[in-house]
Amino acid sequence: MSIQTVVNFGGFxxxxxxxxxxxxxxxxxxxxxxDTGELKEEHADDxxxxxxxxxxxxxxxxxxxxxxxxxxxxxxxxxxxxxPRFYNFGTDVIFVEITRKDCLKLFEYIRFESLENKxxxxxxxxxxxxxxxxxxxxxSDFYKRKHRxxxxxxLLTVIINFLNEDYPxxxxxxxxxxxxxx
Numbered sequence: 001m002s003i004q005t006v007v008n009f010g011g012f013x014x015x016x017x018x019x020x021x022x023x024x025x026x027x028x029x030x031x032x033x034x035d036t037g038e039l040k041e042e043h044a045d046d047x048x049x050x051x052x053x054x055x056x057x058x059x060x061x062x063x064x065x066x067x068x069x070x071x072x073x074x075x076x077x078x079x080x081x082x083x084p085r086f087y088n089f090g091t092d093v094i095f096v097e098i099t100r101k102d103c104l105k106l107f108e109y110i111r112f113e114s115l116e117n118k119x120x121x122x123x124x125x126x127x128x129x130x131x132x133x134x135x136x137x138x139x140s141d142f143y144k145r146k147h148r149x150x151x152x153x154x155l156l157t158v159i160i161n162f163l164n165e166d167y168p169x170x171x172x173x174x175x176x177x178x179x180x181x182x
Contacts, residue, residue: 002097004079005149008157009064011091012057012083016170017064021056022047057081061094064170071163072109074102098152106155118158126154 012018026032031043039047061081069076079095098106110119123142127135142151 002077002099003103003149003152004095004097005153005156007065007068007076007094007096007160008153009061009092009094009160011087011093012060013087013091017060020170021053021060024060025050025052025056054083057083057092061092065094065096068160072102072105072159074105075099076102103148103152103155106152106159109159110155113159113162115158115162118162119154122154122158 010017012021023037026039026043026047027037029043029046031040031046032038033040058081062078065076065078068074077097079097081092081094083092084090110116123139127137127139127141129135137147137150141147142154
C-alpha cells in the first residue's frame with residue numbers, strides 16, 4: 001500500500017531553489033565568469049530570455065526528492081511537479097508516492113528528533129480559522145485513515161522545516177542535463 005501526498009519544499013518563486021536553478025542554467029550554458037562563478041554581463045539577456053525553466057525545475061525537483069530520500073533513508077517516489085498559474089495564489093509543490101514502510105520511517109524520524117510538538121503546532125495552524133480563511137479540515141481529521149495523506153504531508157513539512165533550521169535544505173550540486181542548454 002502506498003499514499004500519494006505533497007512535498008511542500010518552498011517552491012521556486014524568489015527562493016533559494018530558484019537561485020540554485022539559475023546557477024545551474026548559467027553553468028550549463030557557460031555563461032559564468034570562470035573566476036567568480038557569477039553571470040557574465042553579456043549573458044544577462046540570455047538568462048532573462050531563457051525558456052526551459054520547466055525542464056530545470058523538473059530536474060531540480062527530482063534531485064530534491066533524491067536528496068530527501070538520502071537524508072531520511074526512504075524510497076519516496078517522485079510523481080510530478082505542480083506549479084501554480086499565478087504565484088499570488090500558491091507555490092510549487094512536488095507530488096510523491098510513499099510506501100507504508102517509509103511512512104513509518106517518517107514517524108520514527110519525528111520521534112527521534114523530538115518533533116512531535118512541531119507536528120501538533122503545524123496541524124493546529126492548518127486548521128485554525130482566521131480572517132478570510134475557513135479551514136476544510138479539523139485537527140482530528142489528520143488522524144483519520146481516509147486523510148492519511150494530510151498527516152504524511154504534515155510530517156514531511158515538519159521534517160523539511162527542521163532540516164532547514166541547521167542549513168538551507170536544497171540541491172547543492174549543480175543539476176545538469178543537455179536539455180538545459182540553449
